[in-house]
Amino acid sequence: MKNLVLATVLSFVGFTAFASVEAPELSVDKATVITVGDFEEINVSDLPEAVTTAVAQNYPTATVDKAYKNDKDQYKLELSLEDGTQGTVYADAEGNWIEM
Template structure:
């Protein structure tokens, strides 16, 4: 009798643990999808040439990132600019600026 009760308790515990793991996996997958969607909506910059950057942004870049080169430039509808640069030590970095040449922190 003890063996039957013990076997039933172990079987119930195993099924409960397996079910809990499946639910956790589904929740994590949903969270990753939501994050990707949010990033895609926020990134509405369009590629532009370096010549189309405002003079204030060009001057801020030249003074604050000595030795760096501009790799790509992007602009959005709010007159904000996304600059992909290669620093003097060959590291790629993305910075953001407004039309006045002030640096913006983006998350």
């Protein structure tokens, strides 16, 4: 009987020890940088004119949803067409399409 009472007390103490662990506080006042592979997200308005012109010429019904840039001045563009089709294309700073 002593063993049963002792086992019950020890298990209760063990469960309450895990319950008292505090979670770290989440800080919301810091900027978040989103990196996809080697690409870092940029504003669509920061795209070079050559890239926006290439999109307009080759994909006239497309909207650039998100834009990313890597350290080689290559751009990853997430596009949406009017019919709901979405895709990703890559271009260099001069507006030439590249394969990744």
